[in-house]
Amino acid sequence: xxxxxxxxxxxPIDTARERYTTLAHIDRVLPDGxxxxxxxxxxxxxxxxxxxxxxxxxxxxxxxxxxxxxxHSPAAAEHAARRAPAEDVRTRR
Numbered sequence: 001x002x003x004x005x006x007x008x009x010x011x012p013i014d015t016a017r018e019r020y021t022t023l024a025h026i027d028r029v030l031p032d033g034x035x036x037x038x039x040x041x042x043x044x045x046x047x048x049x050x051x052x053x054x055x056x057x058x059x060x061x062x063x064x065x066x067x068x069x070x071x072h073s074p075a076a077a078e079h080a081a082r083r084a085p086a087e088d089v090r091t092r093r
Contacts (some may be wrong), residue, residue, distance in 0.1 A: 007040040008047035019044035 004013040004020065013020045020041050027036040042048055 006043045006047050008042055011043075013043060015039050019049065030046040 004015055005011070006013055006020070007023065021044055022042050023042060024039045025040065027038045030036055
């Protein structure tokens with residue numbers, strides 16, 4: 001039996017009665033260039049709603065490149081795509 005624990009409140013999730021979503025986080029990059037993933041779950045209603053809100057301390061994503069911003073914003077993805085030669089682009093297998 002697989003047990004799902006909410007990554008926000010650490011309570012068990014009853015997959016038959018509660019709405020939940022699964023998330024994937026990068027754990028580490030393997031020596032062959034592959035990615036090891038960590039999968040987690042989150043209650044949709046009680047724990048998911050606060051997770052969708054942005055912190056007041058976090059700068060807004062204006063679409064421009066901001067080197068101080070943490071995370072992978074849409075602007076960061078575009079910047080990386082412009083710099084990567086086509087042969088270096090990796091796709092999911």
